[in-house]
């Protein structure tokens with residue numbers, strides 16, 4: 001393994017986030033006034049990659065953007081964040097993905113994505129990135145690109161002995177069972193856990209129940225994130241599920257907090273493999289809690305220098 005090559009590889013999405021801040025989420029058919037609008041860099045895959053990079057990971061992104069200004073700007077954004085762009089492909093056949101995001105006064109959000117070019121990332125692109133994927137320590141995937149391509153990436157990594165983190169977002173009710181058996185870490189939030197299992201997740205004990213259902217489908221470790229309530233870990237190695245709480249903060253904007261958590265987790269798995277999963281989750285929770293205290297997605301993600309240095313011990 002060459003430490004100079006990317007150690008965290010994300011195969012996933014890039015979106016341009018079009019964000020409106022409003023007092024509350026509008027009802028169907030309703031028009032309401034917002035207080036602010038801004039455009040930012042988002043997409044679950046890219047968010048996770050950029051958080052890992054800001055913590056000091058060597059990262060590469062495998063993704064597809066359009067041959068448009070949003071796509072060109074995104075490539076510049078990766079470069080500024082020291083993400084390897086060798087596998088950021090461009091297409092003239094679709095526009096760069098976009099996300100319309102509404103954030104209410106409590107920092108909660110509603111998001112619609114139009115994935116566009118993300119859905120054109122294909123097997124040929126993965127073939128070009130195979131050496132980078134199998135040369136990494138950790139690969140991270142989500143569901144904002146084609147599920148078939150996502151599963152193929154997880155299979156390539158798994159076969160090559162690379163640890164896999166899979167974030168089934170947005171969730172698909174009838175997920176191919178192979179996703180579970182190719183995920184070392186399967187990490188979803190409350191609503192995704194509910195779609196995947198049918199178990200309503202309103203509390204840590206609900207999360208344990210849903211996590212146990214997911215674990216039985218073949219993954220090694222299941223994490224169910226619970227926003228301000230932290231995260232529940234259900235693992236094959238430990239019969240007792242664990243609830244890792246997070247310290248309470250005043251949330252300004254929770255958009256992308258789960259991505260900050262996953263980018264941080266990928267960083268710790270790649271660079272601090274000796275830590276227990278509980279400790280990695282605790283540290284990743286802290287990093288995600290910093291991200292919710294500022295507006296925007298990647299704009300709110302901390303750099304290594306902004307964090308207490310004992311997080312890196």
Ligand code: RIB
Nearest residue numbers: 015042043044099256297
């Ligand atoms: O998880 C947050 C992200 O979801 C946003 O950045 C948006 O682009 C959507 O992909």
